Amino acid sequence: MGCSLILGAAIPGFFLSSYFAMLLWGVIAPDFGIATISYVDSMLITISLWIVVAPLAAAAGKGKWFKK
16 A cells, blocks of 8 residues: 555544544533633644554554564
């Protein structure tokens, strides 16, 4: 699978993930008495999670930490 295909799938996935996170946060936040977040804040949260999870997923995929 080429790099352009992977990036072509990851970019829309990022924006959709951010949008869904914003929507779900807006539904859950009033129940806990916290403020809702904007789309930009949702993008910041999403990219932060992606930066943390991507290396872990890559290491797991290579069998570095988890034996297959």
